[in-house]
Amino acid sequence: MKHIKNIILILLLFVIASYRPFGDINGDYRVSITDLVILHRITLGMESTPLQRLRAELNGDGVVDELDLKILRTYTLYK
Numbered sequence: 001m002k003h004i005k006n007i008i009l010i011l012l013l014f015v016i017a018s019y020r021p022f023g024d025i026n027g028d029y030r031v032s033i034t035d036l037v038i039l040h041r042i043t044l045g046m047e048s049t050p051l052q053r054l055r056a057e058l059n060g061d062g063v064v065d066e067l068d069l070k071i072l073r074t075y076t077l078y079k
């Protein structure tokens with residue numbers, strides 16, 4: 001029984017640690033102009049990490065493009 005509690009605790013900590021706000025591209029747990037700049041650079045084909053590209057895909061269509069940029073731009077303006 002103690003093992004099950006430990007496993008649940010580890011899973012809970014993993015979920016909490018892996019949570020990032022929507023639009024947090026650089027992984028600093030905040031959504032800011034920095035994330036918008038990184039996303040813009042990705043859409044221009046500039047250097048980025050695979051994790052940044054994964055986080056930058058905001059609308060679920062499988063590509064990082066102007067639509068994702070528009071979503072994040074709107075979100076950062078009105079949050």
Ligand SMILES: [Ca+2]
Pocket residue numbers: 023024025026027028029030031032034035
């Ligand atoms: Ca961020």
Ligand SMILES: [Ca+2]
Pocket residue numbers: 057058059060061062063064065067068
């Ligand atoms: Ca997209």
